[in-house]
Amino acid sequence: MDASLPFASSTRSISFIPPDAQSTTRPGSLTESDYLPIRNEIHPCLNCGEVFQKPGLLEQHQSIKHAVCELLDDDPGKNIVQIIFTTGWPGKTPIISRIMKIHNTPKILAQFEEYREIVKSKAARPGDSRRRDERCIADGNELLRFHCTTFLCDLGQNGNSSICVNQYCNVCEIIGSGFSPKMDGISTLSNSWRGHVAIPDDIEDEFGFMNVKRAMIVCRVIAGRIGCDTGSGDKDDPGYDSLVGRESGARQSRLEEEDELIVFNPRAVLPCFVIVYTA
Template sequence: MVSIRPTFLSLFFLLLHLPCFTPSPRRRSRSTAPKTSFFSFFKRLFSNSNPPPPPPPPSRRSPSSSTRSLRLSPTLDIHPCSACGEVFQSPPLLERHRSTHHLVSELAADDENIVRIIFNTGWPNPARTPNIERILKIHNTPAITSRFEEYRERVKSRAAAAPPPRRDERCVADGNELLRFHCTTFVCGLDSGDECGRLYCSLCGIIRSGFSPKMDGISTLPTSYAAHVSMPADMEAEFEFMNVRRAVLVCRVIAGRVGCDPWEADKEDPGFDSLAGRGEGDDEDEILVFNPRAVLPCFVIVLNCFKP
């Protein structure tokens, strides 16, 4: 009788060592992401983009139902809101939604520290710098941002067409964009990203639709201190019954060609785009901008009342 024990043992050891001959999966190389530069971080800080919404949960509908819905509406055009994820069927509806919702939002800790540094620069007495109650980022609608960029291109093209003696290279490069401050008032609580729609809330009106074209000039100042003291110190106390408070706006301003004489620059003069203030003290560096499209508010800084 022939014994099969050696053959059986050989097969058993072969199966036992078979995983040793299978190729091992390759390890994925970890690539280090490039470090973000300070310029790109600062550009992201002043951009109007909102963080993308979290991905929706996977749908439980069967493939047949999804295919059926696509066949019923092959030309369906959707426009989701980048802040809340709500979907709209046309850009005007999305624009209307964004013009009344998600206009302001809280800042992250790192971004808030940068805005605080920008605000604190220029105060003559650092010990009397007011406490900042809140810092909010303004999410301008695409229409307001487009008007701002279109105005910049118009200023650049006009400066490029000027003869050499009047040619301003800074205007040709970026329209002479400056970082300026503007002080305004508000009566709402700024509790959410919605604008209040009240008649006397100037801040919400600026955030919703920009500065009014009926103004003789939009005052922009080089420091937050100059913007703060441009209003009477007892303004909050005088209008306390209406809950009126002041806020400082950090704005991007297309100053263009700045005139120095009030008789040389006005709304109708095509040679100048703004006028430099000729006052004394804090108003000597004031720039009056004539076109409301030239001012793009970026941040709202709410201060606690104090006596300078």
């Protein structure tokens, strides 16, 4: 027997009660309004079917249990990400184990877009004495950048879409909570090779007892107005939204292909893909 039939039948019969007869309903009996909150508080997870009574609980569940999904060979996006990742590597091409798409929560996406609007509004502010930057006004000067880090779990392996709670698993921490605001700037590079060499080659050997592995995160970055780090740059300087990290500060404050871009606001960086690889 379908368990939903008594519910449907009861609801249908109540809807025909005349308005003037509502007061004669016996005490303790349910009316149609009693069922509406129950209907509205059912929030099923489309991935696994688990049901939650509040949208916040569903969002929390999805952000942990369904944080990523592996891109399979028949997914057209996998080939695109693979090309983007391998471009710029000198000599031997890295071996990719798996590519995972990050399912950012609506809250994280909203924060990213809100920050973009802040950058755009600052760039379009009338009377600004600095050079007008049309790219900032258009899209906040959004760039595609790479950030190399480490992880400890089996994220994405054998269909595992859940992030772990290990405080030393950097990839899961970034996916679940974003980049830490306590960091002294978030380092992003123009290609994955530059990101790879930013971490010492022997890190896996040094922390092998913790099963440390390397991963590359492909990010969308709202660079905004880019300043030049001359050794005395202030990350709180309202004139810049990000800084170029370079050995020489003699050049103009313009991002070049080989430069490291340091972003100070975590909302400006949206992680999109995680690539597990060896090189």
